[in-house]
Amino acid sequence: MVSVIAAARTQALSTSNAGRDESRMMGIIRSSMEAIITIDEAQNIVIFNPTAERIFGVSAAQALGTPLSRFIPQRYRDSHAQHVAQFGATGISERIMGRQPILFGLRANGEEFPLEASISQIREDAGKLYTVMLRDVTERVKSENALKQSREELRRLSANLQSVREEEKTRIARELHDDLGQQLTALKMELSVLEDQLTSRSGTRERIDAMSRLHGMARTIDATVASLRRIAADLRPVMLDDLGLAPAIEWLANDFTSRYGIAVERYIDAGDAAFKKDAATALFRIVQEALTNVARHAEASAVELTLQASSQHYVLRIADNGRGAEPDAGTGEHAGVDRPFGLIGVRERAHMLGGSVRIDTTRNQGFALTVTFPLQAVQQEHTHP
Numbered sequence: 001m002v003s004v005i006a007a008a009r010t011q012a013l014s015t016s017n018a019g020r021d022e023s024r025m026m027g028i029i030r031s032s033m034e035a036i037i038t039i040d041e042a043q044n045i046v047i048f049n050p051t052a053e054r055i056f057g058v059s060a061a062q063a064l065g066t067p068l069s070r071f072i073p074q075r076y077r078d079s080h081a082q083h084v085a086q087f088g089a090t091g092i093s094e095r096i097m098g099r100q101p102i103l104f105g106l107r108a109n110g111e112e113f114p115l116e117a118s119i120s121q122i123r124e125d126a127g128k129l130y131t132v133m134l135r136d137v138t139e140r141v142k143s144e145n146a147l148k149q150s151r152e153e154l155r156r157l158s159a160n161l162q163s164v165r166e167e168e169k170t171r172i173a174r175e176l177h178d179d180l181g182q183q184l185t186a187l188k189m190e191l192s193v194l195e196d197q198l199t200s201r202s203g204t205r206e207r208i209d210a211m212s213r214l215h216g217m218a219r220t221i222d223a224t225v226a227s228l229r230r231i232a233a234d235l236r237p238v239m240l241d242d243l244g245l246a247p248a249i250e251w252l253a254n255d256f257t258s259r260y261g262i263a264v265e266r267y268i269d270a271g272d273a274a275f276k277k278d279a280a281t282a283l284f285r286i287v288q289e290a291l292t293n294v295a296r297h298a299e300a301s302a303v304e305l306t307l308q309a310s311s312q313h314y315v316l317r318i319a320d321n322g323r324g325a326e327p328d329a330g331t332g333e334h335a336g337v338d339r340p341f342g343l344i345g346v347r348e349r350a351h352m353l354g355g356s357v358r359i360d361t362t363r364n365q366g367f368a369l370t371v372t373f374p375l376q377a378v379q380q381e382h383t384h385p
Helices: 004-032 052-055 075-092 140-200 204-236 240-243 247-258 277-298 338-350
Strands: 035-040 047-048 094-096 101-108 112-124 129-137 263-269 302-309 313-320 356-361 366-373
Touching: 004 140, 035 052, 047 112, 052 101, 052 129, 052 277, 112 140, 112 313, 140 204, 140 240, 140 277, 140 338, 204 247, 240 247, 247 263, 247 277, 247 302, 277 302, 277 313, 277 366, 338 356
Parallel strands: 263 302
Antiparallel strands: 035 047, 035 129, 094 112, 101 112, 112 129, 302 313, 313 366, 356 366
16 A cells, blocks of 8 residues: 555656646746747647747747748748758757758748748657747848948948049149149250350350259259159059050069069060950059069069969969068968058959959068959950950
8 A cells, every 4th residue: 555655656746847847848938039939740830939929920829730831931831841851850859950041931921031040859659849949130130231231332432442543643643744744844945045045155153153053953853854754653654544554564564673673574465455444453553562562571582473364364473582471370361571461452453353362472482472353354345365
């Protein structure tokens, strides 16, 4: 008799514990900040917590016993049902649903919204139960899209600023060349006439002093004209617009050698292709910035400059034999002294034309910059490389 009473007490305690566990579990489900939906093997809803009520816009009473597919956009329903069935066959207890990081749900009002989901399964006497945990990520996706849009707008703004800067440089360069340059040339001619007149007169100390001053003024004008030509060329070489990219790069290389004493070996094979104006400008500026980096940081004695066309791309490569750089331990970027700052402009110009930038360098083994552009982005229509 005692054993019967003990057995009955044990069963009662077990039932009581099971009841407490179930109550505790339902409390967790009801208080969860994630939507929790449990479905049976027929994929009909048997649990629908308050968060699910809120994000889908229906009460539990309306949802229970209905198919889960009502909360899935029509175009995803077949694949979702197949996914659940395949998951059930695996015997795996849980996993993240879907291959894509973001899935889509369907609210009662017909609105689609992004969500993240995971699924788990258990087997009971009545069959399998699948529990789906869902998180509404609408605000996060909106923020990510807004950030992406802002970045694209900033890139478009950067491209527009580059274009405006080039137009302004072109205007200033032409004004320096056409207006101020011509005025200085006219002034030099007037000085030459005055010099001839003074020479024809009898020699006096005043004449000698005047001639000395005239000669000094003429030298100053010559130096000013040379400076103007150099400044105008730096702002926007006239030959880039008049003769094209290849001659402009040749001039740039020669000017670089004359200024810094660093030899530039060129291999320019652009064929007969005509470059778009913005593309020619971008390529020219990339070469200019790359050579400036060599002069400032490389401690090099030679540079190799290559521009070649393939069937799909243009490839520009500038390599020096200087000190090179080691990759940064934290970022993996190659960071010579201030070098990354010089490359920001290169990366932006390349991105404007859908290009890519690659850096190859090792300490004391030189520095190579390779920029690859899609052919259609830089070449005018109906031309061939």
